Structure formats: structure tokens, C-alpha cells
Amino acid sequence: MPRRMFISRAALAFAVLAATLAGCGQSAPATNSAQKVTLRLGYLTRITHASALVGLDKGLFAKNLGPDVTLDVKPFGQGTEEVTALLAGQIDAAYVGPNPAFNAWQKSGGKAIKIISGSASGGTSLVVKPGIQNAQDLRGKTLADPALGGTQDVSLRSWLKDNGLQTNPQGGGDVFVKPTKPESAIVPAFIANQIDGAIESAPYDVQLVKAGGVKLWDDPNTITILVVRQEFLQAHPDVVSGLLKGQVEANDLIHSNPDAAAQAANATLASALGKGLPPDVLKASFEETKFTNDPGAGSLKDQVHKAVSVGLLDPLNLDGIFDLHLLNDVLKGSGQPQVDA
Structure with missing residues (x-):
């Protein structure tokens, strides 16, 4: 084979390989497809x-x-x-x-x-029994929320603390906080007077008001x-x-x-x-x-x-x-x- 022909074919093969590699590099973003x-x-x-x-x-x-x-x-x-x-x-x-x-x-x-x-x-409220007019009226009372460590649970405990009332994760303290599962059980518990109130998000807080509760505090966060x-x-x-x-x-x-x-x-x-x-x-x-x-x-x-x-x-x-x-x-x-x- 003439040397010139060998060089030409080698260059062609290299060009094809380079194009193939370049094409592979360009197709990498397809993993994001x-x-x-x-x-x-x-x-x-x-x-x-x-x-x-x-x-x-x-x-x-x-x-x-x-x-x-x-x-x-x-x-x-x-x-x-x-x-x-x-x-x-x-x-x-x-x-x-x-x-x-x-x-x-x-x-x-x-x-x-x-x-x-x-x-x-927003869309979240602390709803309590009529007659509870401020945070201090909650001392010794039982409140419910959806889950320990949940957003409503944190908001409730922080609001109580800001008002001088202590809670603990075990449910004790100045106010007894009762995480309740399923969340839908909170409204019946309120109606049955098993709890004095609850912090809930819509629609449950609205249902608590409809069941005779009053809003004590709205959480705008x-x-x-x-x-x-x-x-x-x-x-x-x-x-x-x-x-x-x-x-x-x-x-x-x-x-x-x-x-x-x-x-x-x-x-x-x-x-x-x-x-x-x-x-x-x-x-x-x-x-x-x-x-x-x-x-x-x-x-x-x-x-x-x-x-x-x-x-x-x-x-x-x-x-x-x-x-x-x-x-x-x-x-x-x-x-x-x-x-x-």
C-alpha cells in the first residue's frame, strides 16, 4: 500500500473517532431528559x-x-x-x-x-373552647395538634413559650400538648370535650370553629x-x-x-x-x-x-x-x- 494512502486512511479514521467522541460528549445532557x-x-x-x-x-x-x-x-x-x-x-x-x-x-x-x-x-389557627380568652387561661389545659415536631406543633409550643407557658415533648408542662393521629380525630375530640383546643390548618381549624370553638391566635407564617x-x-x-x-x-x-x-x-x-x-x-x-x-x-x-x-x-x-x-x-x-x- 502506498504510504500516502496509508496516511490518508489513518487521518480519516482519527477524524471519525474524534467526531464520535465529540458526539458522545454533546449527548451527555440527555441524562436530564x-x-x-x-x-x-x-x-x-x-x-x-x-x-x-x-x-x-x-x-x-x-x-x-x-x-x-x-x-x-x-x-x-x-x-x-x-x-x-x-x-x-x-x-x-x-x-x-x-x-x-x-x-x-x-x-x-x-x-x-x-x-x-x-x-x-397562613391558614393556621389556635382554636379553643369559649371562655378561654388569653394564653394564661390555657394553664393546665390540653391542646391537640397533628404531630410532634410538625409545623403546627412547633408554632404552638413557641407561642405558648412566648406567653410564659412551658411544654415538653412528653406532653407535660404548663399546657398539655397532645399530638393526635389521624388528624381528622381532633375535631371529634374537641366536640367530646376531650381537649380544650387545637392548633390546626385549613380546613380543620375552620371545622373546629364550626364545632363551637373560637380563634385565639392566627399563625401568619x-x-x-x-x-x-x-x-x-x-x-x-x-x-x-x-x-x-x-x-x-x-x-x-x-x-x-x-x-x-x-x-x-x-x-x-x-x-x-x-x-x-x-x-x-x-x-x-x-x-x-x-x-x-x-x-x-x-x-x-x-x-x-x-x-x-x-x-x-x-x-x-x-x-x-x-x-x-x-x-x-x-x-x-x-x-x-x-x-x-
Whole structure:
């Protein structure tokens, strides 16, 4: 074989190999593709999770995730149960209360989850028996909440402490705090005079008022956020972006047509629980809750301080827990103000 021909063929082979390698390098981002992905999403069966409830009923998540993503939805009764599922890799994203999310962050050394959006604030009240007019009237009384270490539990214990009343995780102290499972048992316990009040989120606080209770204190802080497992976020940012688009559209509907949004939320609750809410409870629950994509970083940091102060959380640094760049891309694309961490 002539030497010139040998050199030409060798150069050609090298060029083909180089092109192949370059093509492989360019195809690497395909690992982030939404193709053939299952997104396992958790939420709580409360109106304070209406961003999820509305998004599910109206098909907003499915539309924005696209046909190549399977949405596997899992309703939960408590945020502490959601966090257990997140840490075990059983779900990929969850609408959850702040304090369970803090626990997931702490238990995993900052490696398990990221807060990628807000969802709701407010919608939470301490409802007590008539005749209880201030915090001091609660001394020696029994109050219920959904779960030890949950967001409502921390808020209640912190508020009592600010008013000079001590509690402990075992249920003792100046006020007896009784975490109650299932959460739906709190209203019957109130009616039966087994408890003197409870801190609850919509719709349960509204149901307590309907059962004869009076609101003693409203908690205005962030009550629901959206978190995602870091591993899933890194592997499928396009899927997470689709989830966020669905949420933003759900909140847009809540703001533009609250009646239609309330009916959509109620339909999801009826599907998950076997029955929906009465019209008056549904309406009042929406009216007392603020739905927002902003996680409220200041509120969350304040809630960390509260949890530490009542002994339900070790000192915790939230640096790195937020990842809002995908949310801000979605908000920018829809002409809405961006949010800060």
C-alpha cells in the first residue's frame, strides 16, 4: 500500500473517532431528559396544600410535565410521614410543612432535599373552647395538634413559650400538648370535650370553629413549601421545571378564579378521602390562606429559631437549602416577579 494512502486512511479514521467522541460528549445532557421518567409527588389532604390539589384536578402538572413523564401521586396525612418517605427514596417531591423539611435537611446533613418553591402561608389557627380568652387561661389545659415536631406543633409550643407557658415533648408542662393521629380525630375530640383546643390548618381549624370553638391566635407564617430530592433535581431538572410550571399555573387560577379553584381542590380531596368539604368550610378555608410561590425565607428562618428554642430541632444552618433558580425561570417566563432566598 502506498504510504500516502496509508496516511490518508489513518487521518480519516482519527477524524471519525474524534467526531464520535465529540458526539458522545454533546449527548451527555440527555441524562436530564424528561423521557421515561416517573415523578412521585406527595401532598397532604389539607386546603393549605391547594396548589397541589388544584394542579392535580385541573391537569396542570400533567400538561406541563408532558407525555413522557408519569406522575405518581401519593396523599399523606402528616408531613412527618412525607419526610420519612423522602428520606427513604419513596417519593421524589413533596408539598410539606417547613419543620418536617428542616428535619430532612438536618438528618441528611444537607444532602436530601432542596426547597424549590413556596406554596401557602397562613391558614393556621389556635382554636379553643369559649371562655378561654388569653394564653394564661390555657394553664393546665390540653391542646391537640397533628404531630410532634410538625409545623403546627412547633408554632404552638413557641407561642405558648412566648406567653410564659412551658411544654415538653412528653406532653407535660404548663399546657398539655397532645399530638393526635389521624388528624381528622381532633375535631371529634374537641366536640367530646376531650381537649380544650387545637392548633390546626385549613380546613380543620375552620371545622373546629364550626364545632363551637373560637380563634385565639392566627399563625401568619409559611405553612406549605415544595421540596424535591436533590438526586432527582440533579438528574431531571426539566421534569422539576414542568412541576413548577404546573404549580405557578395552579396558584394563578387560585388568584384569578378562587371559586373554580376551590371546587377543583375539593374534587381532589373527595378523590383521596372519599368525600369533600361542605361549601361553607371550603370557602372559609380558602379565604384564610394565602397562596404564594414565594417560600418566605424570613419566615422559614424564624421557624427554625422557634423549633430550636422549644427543643424540637438542633441548631441548624439553612445555607444551601434553597434552590429557586428553576422557579424564577418559570416566573420570569410568565411575566411574574422573581423571589429571593
